[in-house]
Amino acid sequence: MYIMPVEKLKPGLVLARPVFSPDGALLLGRGVVLRGTYIRQLARLGYYAVYVGEADEPLPSDIITTETQLKATKAVVTAFESARIGASINLDSVQDAANSIVDEVLQNREVAVGLTDIHSYDSYTFTHSVNVCVLSVVIGLALNLNALDSKELAVGALLHDIGKVLVDEQITNKPDNLTNSEWEQMKLHPQHGFNLLRHNHRISARVAHVAFQHHERYNGQGYPRGLSGEEIHIYGRIVAVADSYDAMTSDRVYRRGRQPFDALRVIRSLKGIHYDAEAADALLSNIAPYPVGCTVQLTSGEIGIVVDIHRRDKDRPVVRLQYGADGKRLNEVLEIDLRQEESVDVYRVVIG
Numbered sequence: 001m002y003i004m005p006v007e008k009l010k011p012g013l014v015l016a017r018p019v020f021s022p023d024g025a026l027l028l029g030r031g032v033v034l035r036g037t038y039i040r041q042l043a044r045l046g047y048y049a050v051y052v053g054e055a056d057e058p059l060p061s062d063i064i065t066t067e068t069q070l071k072a073t074k075a076v077v078t079a080f081e082s083a084r085i086g087a088s089i090n091l092d093s094v095q096d097a098a099n100s101i102v103d104e105v106l107q108n109r110e111v112a113v114g115l116t117d118i119h120s121y122d123s124y125t126f127t128h129s130v131n132v133c134v135l136s137v138v139i140g141l142a143l144n145l146n147a148l149d150s151k152e153l154a155v156g157a158l159l160h161d162i163g164k165v166l167v168d169e170q171i172t173n174k175p176d177n178l179t180n181s182e183w184e185q186m187k188l189h190p191q192h193g194f195n196l197l198r199h200n201h202r203i204s205a206r207v208a209h210v211a212f213q214h215h216e217r218y219n220g221q222g223y224p225r226g227l228s229g230e231e232i233h234i235y236g237r238i239v240a241v242a243d244s245y246d247a248m249t250s251d252r253v254y255r256r257g258r259q260p261f262d263a264l265r266v267i268r269s270l271k272g273i274h275y276d277a278e279a280a281d282a283l284l285s286n287i288a289p290y291p292v293g294c295t296v297q298l299t300s301g302e303i304g305i306v307v308d309i310h311r312r313d314k315d316r317p318v319v320r321l322q323y324g325a326d327g328k329r330l331n332e333v334l335e336i337d338l339r340q341e342e343s344v345d346v347y348r349v350v351i352g
Helices: 036-045 066-084 091-107 124-142 147-158 162-166 180-186 189-198 205-213 234-249 260-270 277-284
Strands: 002-005 026-028 049-053 295-298 303-308 318-323 329-337 346-350
Touching: 026 036, 066 091, 066 124, 066 147, 066 162, 091 124, 091 147, 124 147, 124 234, 124 277, 147 205, 147 234, 162 189, 189 205, 205 234, 234 260, 234 277, 260 277, 295 318, 303 329
Parallel strands: none
Antiparallel strands: 002 049, 295 303, 295 346, 303 318, 318 329
């Protein structure tokens, strides 16, 4: 299984992971043989890449199931649309999705977060909310939050960006840099989110404060209130790290996302400055810098695809070689486990 840009897809390739539409519905299932019409539709909808592979190829373990991801995405879509029109949020579906995410992360504590979610530009906000929820729960559990608090954190993470529904869509979807005036309007979304959530008697003040505080920074340089250190609730400090990481690694209409190893480098450099150090360390210890499906070049010169990740040694994955050090395509299947080959390291990620 490997990630292939949509512009390089050819009819006959097989999807290795399902693709969801912007509203959270299944668009193309795993094992679908791509046709030209499917490829054109993916490009039209704004997908940058998909996972392709063999139809019977086993998938690596993921930290939550496709069914839970789909349920959570639909819950977020429904909640955001309700907030947009001033209707009551269906908290039951959000809570159910949050519970499922926490339960599955608890069951899969030994699974490194390593698969990169593929989404269209139009579905970014919804997919981002689910990704941030999963990452926040992983961080929270690493910081010894109990299951009950983790489920409350998960609800807050799913709804952390809900204030964006009250920001002009021309600003939230703008493909260029925001003007100063537009940026000031964008910076109001934490306050908007807090106002939307705090009046719902079923939503705790701590959940509402996730929306309010996820752009605060540990050194006081965030917004909207310039809080610092432990003035920021632990949920807000956790979601701030998760939100930043996923935003950095996501493809947007105006830019390509950073590679995971690069985003982790940024998080590491800013821990204790922008981010709570313990929350940042918890993220760093649970994310695979080279996710399954990415193409890497080794220090030996060989090029291959990451096919497995070691939970205890995430920067030394298993790589299925495709090209030798001489640049020639290999005819035989050959895998190298970097845990067992101490003289070889990942040199770089091969893009595209």
